[in-house]
C-alpha cells in the first residue's frame with residue numbers, strides 16, 4: 001500500500017531474563033498519521049516503540065519500512081536511524097554542549113552539514129519551539145520542559161520521516177507538560193508520522209488518528225479516539241481508561 005510506512009508482522013521480544021515484553025504483535029502504520037500507544041505499565045509500549053528504530057531488535061517476526069525488512073541482518077541501521085527521530089522521557093541532551101551545539105551536532109556529524117548551514121537550521125527550530133534566547137545556555141540551565149523542547153528540536157533537525165516519542169512528558173512537573181504538548185501539537189500532520197507513548201489522554205483524544213491499546217505484550221485493540229474512549233471493545237481497555245481518567 002502506498003501510504004504504508006511500517007508493516008509490523010508477528011513480532012515478539014523476549015528479554016534475556018525470559019520477560020516477554022512483546023507477544024506476537026502485528027500492525028500497519030501509515031504515513032503522516034498520529035498514533036498514540038496506551039496501556040498499563042509494563043504492557044510493552046516502550047519496547048514496541050523502540051523496535052521501530054531498532055534500539056530493541058525483535059526476537060522473532062519482521063518489521064518492514066517502505067517494503068524493506070528493517071529487521072534483516074543486512075539492513076543499514078545507522079541510515080535508518082537518520083530518518084527516525086526519537087524523543088526520550090529523560091531528554092538525553094549532551095550536558096557539556098550548549099543548546100545550539102546540541103542541535104547542530106547530529107546535523108554536522110551525521111549529515112555532514114557545515115556549521116553555517118547547521119546553525120541556520122537550528123536557529124529556525126529554536127524559534128519554532130520558542131527558545132531562541134536559550135541558544136547559548138547549557139542543559140543544566142534549563143527547566144525540564146525547556147530541555148524537552150530542545151530535544152524535540154534536535155530530533156527535528158534531521159528532518160525525520162517519523163518521530164517516536166517515549167513518554168515525553170512523564171518526567172516533567174505538571175506545569176511544564178502543556179508547553180511540550182503544544183510543541184508536539186504543532187507537528188501533527190506536518191508531513192511526518194508521529195508515534196507517541198503517553199499517559200496524556202487529552203493529547204490522545206485530541207490528536208491521535210489512531211489509538212493502539214496494549215496489555216501484557218499484545219495489542220488488544222486499536223481505533224479512533226472516539227471509539228476507544230466511548231465504545232471500547234475490550235473490557236481491559238475500559239478498565240485501563242477508568243483507572244487513568246478517574247483514579248479515585
Ligand SMILES: Nc1ncnc2c1ncn2[C@@H]1O[C@H](COP(=O)(O)OP(=O)(O)OP(=O)(O)O)[C@@H](O)[C@H]1O
Pocket residue numbers: 015016017019020021039040041042043044045046047048
Ligand atoms: N532490558 C530489559 N530487560 C528485561 N526486561 C525488560 C527490559 N526492558 C523492559 N523489560 C520488561 O518488559 C516489559 C515491558 O516493558 P516496557 O517498558 O516496554 O513497558 P511499558 O508499557 O512501556 O511500561 P511503562 O508504562 O511503565 O513505561 C516489562 O515487564 C519490563 O519490565
